[in-house]
Amino acid sequence: MTLRIAFIVDPLDKLKPAKDSSIAMMREAARRGHDIWAVQREALSLHGDEVMAEAVRIVPQRTDAPWYLAQESATRALREFDAVLMRQDPPFDFEYITATWMLERAAAAGVRVFNHPRAIRDHSEKVSICEFPDLIAPTLVSRDTVAINAFIDRHGDCILKPLDGMGGSRIFRVRADDANRNVIIETLTEDGARTLMAQRYIPEITEGDKRVLLIAGEPVPYCLARIPKAGETRGNLAAGGRGVAQPLSESDLAIARKLGPVLAARGLLLVGLDVIGDRLTEINVTSPTCFVEITEQTGFDVAAMFVDALERAAHR
Incomplete structure (x- = not known):
């Protein structure tokens, strides 16, 4: 059975076919005869209880330039697709959360959305590890400078990172004797206004x-x-x-x-x-x-x- 699959992704021309996992998925699905459609997150809209999107049907190519051919563009209800894949990169900002709300309405109406929008929204990629304390290194989630400094003093060698970072951005290794540790904490917490994660360094x-x-x-x-x-x-x-x-x-x-x-x-x-x-x-x-x-x-x-x-x- 041929599936009509919508991929919510970053702009197609910005994807890197030599290493992009979404493109690998599209190519394999197309090889099996499934119809591939691309949607930009900002093209989603909610009309009462109906989630609509501007979508482009594409044919993925095995070459990297071009890696796809655009066939047609249309406004479609998400219920017209057999599967919708939310594959857009963070930042996980308010617009991302809004998209999960709209996709959750589609899921409630029977649209198969992967990953499920509520699960995406509920799972902080950093904080969710704390549900499994026996599997993690000592970890602190806080914006309190005193607590963060005490954690560093206790463990001696730590990693500090923001909760909304990706790709290794703004990750710092901080030792107890680091002369810059206060300014690093101040920078990451924006002087106590934002929460960070501290983890014991894992050699x-x-x-x-x-x-x-x-x-x-x-x-x-x-x-x-x-x-x-x-x-x-x-x-x-x-x-x-x-x-x-x-x-x-x-x-x-x-x-x-x-x-x-x-x-x-x-x-x-x-x-x-x-x-x-x-x-x-x-x-x-x-x-x-x-x-x-x-x-x-x-x-x-x-x-x-x-x-x-x-x-x-x-x-x-």
């Missing part, structure tokens, strides 16, 4: 910040270890990290097996867990990536596993 970051993918609750058998460049504490690819695909370790599998069923039951079809050593550091639910790198390095077709799961979910 195994030198072996990589591992992205473990969960699809319909099941782990992809390989992760992508994002290894920091020399002199850097961030493994993010956007911060210059080097991605090395590798089989999941026993501790990776243990984390994935514990979280997989829980998160899938909440409507999270695709999740990207971040793991350093044997500690969970983030639960990414907005637009998890690393499909292309894992597939190219291991031969395991992550996009095929995802579209298999999407087809099953859309036919329920």
